[in-house]
Structure formats: C-alpha cells, structure tokens
Amino acid sequence: MKKTFLLVAVAALAGGCAHEKTSYGDARGVETVTNTFGSTDLQLIAETMARSMQNAPVIISGNLPIVTVQEVKNKTSEYIDTRAITDSIRAELQKGGRVRFAVDAPGMTQQTDEIKRQQSEYYAKESAVEKGQMVGAQYRMEGNITSIVKEVKSTKDVYYKFNLQLWNIRNGLLEWSDEKEIRKTTTR
Amino acid sequence: MKSRLIMTAVAASVLVAGCATKKGFEQPGYAFGCPIGEQKVGSMDDLVRAKTATEGRRTTIQATEMRCSRAGDLLKVDANLNNDSSSVKRVSYKFRWIDREGMRAWEEESWKPLMLYNNSNMMISTVAPTPKAVDFRLVLMSQE
Numbered sequence: 001m002k003k004t005f006l007l008v009a010v011a012a013l014a015g016g017c018a019h020e021k022t023s024y025g026d027a028r029g030v031e032t033v034t035n036t037f038g039s040t041d042l043q044l045i046a047e048t049m050a051r052s053m054q055n056a057p058v059i060i061s062g063n064l065p066i067v068t069v070q071e072v073k074n075k076t077s078e079y080i081d082t083r084a085i086t087d088s089i090r091a092e093l094q095k096g097g098r099v100r101f102a103v104d105a106p107g108m109t110q111q112t113d114e115i116k117r118q119q120s121e122y123y124a125k126e127s128a129v130e131k132g133q134m135v136g137a138q139y140r141m142e143g144n145i146t147s148i149v150k151e152v153k154s155t156k157d158v159y160y161k162f163n164l165q166l167w168n169i170r171n172g173l174l175e176w177s178d179e180k181e182i183r184k185t186t187t188r
Numbered sequence: 189m190k191s192r193l194i195m196t197a198v199a200a201s202v203l204v205a206g207c208a209t210k211k212g213f214e215q216p217g218y219a220f221g222c223p224i225g226e227q228k229v230g231s232m233d234d235l236v237r238a239k240t241a242t243e244g245r246r247t248t249i250q251a252t253e254m255r256c257s258r259a260g261d262l263l264k265v266d267a268n269l270n271n272d273s274s275s276v277k278r279v280s281y282k283f284r285w286i287d288r289e290g291m292r293a294w295e296e297e298s299w300k301p302l303m304l305y306n307n308s309n310m311m312i313s314t315v316a317p318t319p320k321a322v323d324f325r326l327v328l329m330s331q332e
Contacts (some may be wrong), residue, residue: 028282028298029299030331043298047297050317051314051315051317054315055259055262096317097318
C-alpha cells in the first residue's frame, strides 16, 4: 500500500517537472525542421519572383499595368497552399508600387455580392457603386510548382521547381516568365 | 628627333587618357557603381567592408567583390561570395535596404540559405524592391 502511494507520488512529481517551453522565433529565419515545403521555401519563392517580375520590361514600361492572379498548380506529391505563395508575391508587388491588381476569380463572388448589396434599397443611390465600373486586367499571372523526391535508406532528397508566367490577356503573348529551384536533402 | 618627341607626347597622352578613364569613371559618392555616401572607399576591400555585416553565428564565407548598377530606377547589386576552406560551407544571407535619409527603405528580407562548395565562389544578384532604396547592406549568417 505504502509502495503504491510512493510510486504515484514519484510519477506525479516527474509529470510536473516535464514542463513545456514556448518562445517566439524569427518568422523570416531559415527553417530546417523537415524537408517538406516550408516557410523559407515560400518566402524564397515569393521574394525571387516578385523582384524578377517587377523588373520585367512589360512592368517597367507599362503605366501601372493591371494584373489578375490565376492558379498556381501544385504538381508535387505533397499538400502545398499555393494561394499563400501567390498572396505573398502579390503583396510584395503591390508594396513595390509598380503593378495594380484586379479582382481574381476566387474573389469575384464577394465583389459582385458587395455591388449587389450596395444597390439594394438600404443604400443611398448617390453613394452606392454602379454596375459596369470594374476594370479588367491586362495581364494574368499563373504558374506551377513541381517536385522530384528521391529516397534511399537514410537520405531523402527533394527538388522543387516553381515557375511563374505573366500572360498578355489581349493577344495571348507570354510577356514574362521566371523559375526558382530549391534543393533540400535530409540524412538520418 | 622630332618624330621621337611626337611619339613620346602621343604615348604620354594615351597614358594620361587611360588613367583619366579609370579614375574619372566613378561619379562622386559611388565606388564600383555602389553608393558610398561620404565614406572613404579606395579599394574593393574597403567597399566590401563598408557594405557587409555579419549577424548571429560568424561565418568564414566572405564577400570578396561587389558591383552595382541601375536597372531602370532600381539599384542592382552583384556580390561575390568566396569559400576558401577545404569543406562545403552553408550560409544564409539577406540584403538590408536603406533610403536617402538612412532609414529602412523596405521591411526585413527573409534569410536565404546557400551552399558553397569547398574552394569556390558564388555570385549572388539582387535588385532593390523599391526606388526608395538608394543604399544597402549585405548581411551574412552561418548555417553550420
């Protein structure tokens, strides 16, 4: 009886001692926890693509060209939120002030719903937006991300290739394209 | 005698012209195309020292050369990194962009990891994210 009590007390004490520690880290630091797609890969791709695109002749020579963001296809074997990549690219380009963005396909429902809402009887006619005032994009941005994964006993090698393109909507010409490659190798 | 004099004069003028091209190439406040403000930069080593910083763990990777140019209204920077050791080295880098008033012209960039083979050089290139960025620092950190 005494022995059991002692064991329970020791276990409780040990449980209490094993405490968790939480700390804030550098959101822009190099993350190498695993070799799946991570924050460093996302930031690397977004920064490289945005810097390259804002130096494209079509962006430099254009007077604040209007771009719409289309899908980045995930052709890898893992889940990657490609919308997070295009959102980061868009944010960087928008901050650079050389490009304007038109509402994209996923945001269209919200946009038209808001226009319809403003045209309802609840809003003053003079301040409500009118239909047919939206501006169409001149260029569309789309891309894809692919990966090659090789694994033997204790080594796993992942190669990512991100490709982004800027297409002229009017004439269908490819105005700019760039790629970013990333290789990560993990050994146990 | 006269032709020898003319020859000497021509050679001297060519020499002077050559020197003038080299020394007079840079506009004031710039060295190797890079902005230096009022800093005294007399060589590539001076420029690299002025523009490079190390944070976190120190690395043996060193910037050995830097050149700048303009891409439209944006500052373009090329920097050569050298690994003169006999082993592969891993380093991360980022650029810090500074405006005309000496303030940050852009938010902190993400660290970019890099692998350099032993006894090798790697050229890293970047373009300023905004025309407001008129100066820069290259920041290195060891990933060993």
